[in-house]
Amino acid sequence: MTVLAYRFPGGRYHATPWNAHVNEGLVEWPPSPFRILRALVATGYGRLGWTAIEETARDLFERLSSVLPSYSCPVGTVAHSRHYMPVKGTGTNATTTKVIDAFLRLPTNATLFVRYDVELPDAPRALLASLVRAQPYLGRAEAWVEGELLSRAPDGLHWIVPLSDSSAPGEERVELLASEVPxxxxxxxxxxxxxxxxxxxxxxxxxxxxxxxxxxxxxxxxxxxxxxxxxxxxxxxxxxxxxxxxxxxxxxxxGTRWIGYARPVDALVPRVVTPSRRERTKRPTAALLALSSDSARADVLPPIADAVRRCEALHEALVRRSDPGDGPSPCFTGTGANGQRDTDHRHASLIPLTLGKRKDRLDHVLVYCPMGFDDKAHQALFGIRKTWAGDLPDLFVTLAGLGSVESLRQTVPLMCSARTFRSETAFVPARFLKAKGKDSLLEQVQRELEFRNLPRAANVEVEVIDGRWLPASAVRPGRRASDLILADGNGESSRPSARFRSFLRARAKRPPPVAFGLSLRLAFDTPVEGPILLGYGSHFGLGVFSPEGGM
Known part of the structure; x- marks a missing residue:
């Protein structure tokens, strides 16, 4: 038996899978057999002074290439940093491209064991011991390692082994690159x-x-x-x-082949903060997804005005990912096992965010689910990698945070509490608008608040084209935006604000009952906790309200 033991003194492991783009934010874990052998060869040339692969080294690598290793991996936390790398010019004239550096954060003294079911002769084994001791890193140069060769692994370890068939419950298939049999x-x-x-x-x-x-x-x-x-x-x-x-x-x-391994689904754990013991017993209700584009088109993040289109595409991807064969998660569909619809809006809503420097570009999506994410939803959130919409550029998706509303409140300001909230994306009435009665603008807003177990608003105002705010009761509706009039009480009339005129306000398969989007301001008697999502398309990026002062 031949066992390699690697410790990571820097607490980080950086490696991008061969078949993935760096901006997909993926980490190759465990390290592929091909990566390990290449790292050993590089150590021979870089640290042991090789000028060619001699007979003993060739014998060693042929023997290791002939078998597939098994792994015992410590659980790590997925994280990433973003770098804007210069590609042209200098100073203020420099052109940069965004690069995501994904890595695995590992506990102190965490050890990776790699087991080869092969017995080595004395000379190749001595050479392997020298290579492993001299090896400076595994993966990228930032992933420092301290390695040693063992004759056997410690008892009681869980081993990740090559798949002979489909993965078992609690496991997921991961493809690793290995050398071909000679x-x-x-x-x-x-x-x-x-x-x-x-x-x-x-x-x-x-x-x-x-x-x-x-x-x-x-x-x-x-x-x-x-x-x-x-x-x-x-x-x-x-x-x-x-x-x-x-x-x-x-x-x-x-000279390589793809091999499927059965990795535990919790081998990579993305999170923003370490939850308290009390929080661990609760289902997470919020997930923060970071979006990035292909590095060749790094500035092509979608405009926030197209949020509903992107959120729909992301929702469809999550629904597919959450379906293991017996139906998708009700967290994403809003439909229970008995076919009953969720009328309390406790299933997931996708909230577009602009947390970066450019406030006109969609760079994150908050998935907010008051009912809490179930196991199927967890599988989808951990597994989603990419989304697309029609002829638009692909977007890479990285799970940046998972937890409670409270744990993400500092990162996402719209989840804070306030007395006054203002439209962040267009509010589209869920029903045909009438001047009076239950389908008036005021009553539709109050009913939407009631559906979500929120208090009635003390005041609902509509922004008009000159920047003033008029009460919702002043709305005189028509079928089109150009027909909507607001009477200001002085015998004069105004048009709604054009703030959301460029916003896409219709879902692909379910058109809205009215063709306009409004900018509203809600005032409450007591502070109310966000997020507040109201109206048509509120599960897909429309009708988002943030505390007065902006996101």
Whole structure:
């Protein structure tokens, strides 16, 4: 038995999976078998003074490549930082691109065990011990390690092993890159070279025939160029340069394979704060999702005016992710197992946020669920990686926080308490608007507050086009925004504010009963805790109110 033990004195592990973009915010955990072997090879060249892979080293890496390791991993906390890297110019003229640096925060003295079911001869084993002791990092250079070679692992460890079938309850499938079995790679390489030679011969034969010449076969130098496209064996595959591989169009390094491992679903734990003992018994009610775009289009975050479209796409992705086969989570659908709808609005609402410097761009989404997230919802929130909407650029999604409203209140100001709240996104009435009665603007707002177990507002005002605020009772509605009139009590009339004119105010499959969006101000007799979400589309980014003074 061969066991590698790695400790992380810096408390961090940085590594992006081979098939993921850095801005997806993913961490490769456990480290792939291919990454571990490449790190050992790099240590030989960088720390032990290698100039080539000698016979003993080749024997060592062939033996380790022939078996798939098992892992015993400490539980870590997923986190990330954002960096605006200069790509052009200097000083005030510098152009930057946003890069997300995702990492795993590990407890003090946490140890990763990597077990290979192989017995090594004395010389390869001694060499492996020297490599592991000299290895400075695993993953990125910031992920410092202290390694040692053990003859056996401690007792009582839980092992992450390759999957033979589907994952069991409490586990999730994670794909890791591993070296190909040496014999399998040799056969594949021979077939690849034969196909390339045949293709080249056909092309050269056609060229010779067009010139009236006799084709005598490809030259030795041409054949050597074809063979040079691939590593000679799996050990040489560990020496491949990532930049060159991507330049040559390889989607994965030649000489590698994808292996599914059964990782516990709680192996990576994203959170903002450590919950108290009392909070651990409660279901989380709020999740903060960070959005980022492809680094090649880093400034293409969606405008806040398109929030309803993006929130709908994100909601659909969460519904799909929360369905293991027996139905999605009611936290996202609002429908229980008996088919009964949630009329108290206790299922999840997606709230668009602009927490960054640009207040016109959507960079976070708060998923607020008063009923509390169940296990299916947890699975979806932990697992979502990307969302898209029509022809818009893809957005990468990272779970940045999960907990109670109180734990996220400092990060998200709209969750604070206040006496006065103002529209942050357009309020669209949920019913056709009438001048009086239960469908008047005032009564619709009061009824929406009642549905959400909030007190009636002492005053409801509408912002008009010149910046003044008029009482909701002054509204004289029509079907279109241009028909809506507010009488100011002096015999004069005004139009609603154009503040939300550019906002998308309709869901894709359920159009609103009216075609306008209003800017409202609500005043209460006593402080009320946010968030306040009212009206049509309030589960998808419309009708968001924040304490007076803004988000």
């Amino acid at each position: 014999d399998v790679y040799h056969r594949w390489r021979a077939d690849f070279i034969a196909r390339e030679v045949e293709r080249r011969e056909e092309a050269d034969r056609a060229k010779a025939a067009a010139k009236g010449k006799t084709f005598k076969g490809i030259s030795k130098s041409d054949r050597a160029k074809i063979e040079a496209q691939l590593p000679r064996d799996v050990v040489d595959s560990l020496l491949q340069d990532t930049t060159s591989l991507r330049k040559d169009g390889w989607s994965q390094p030649p």
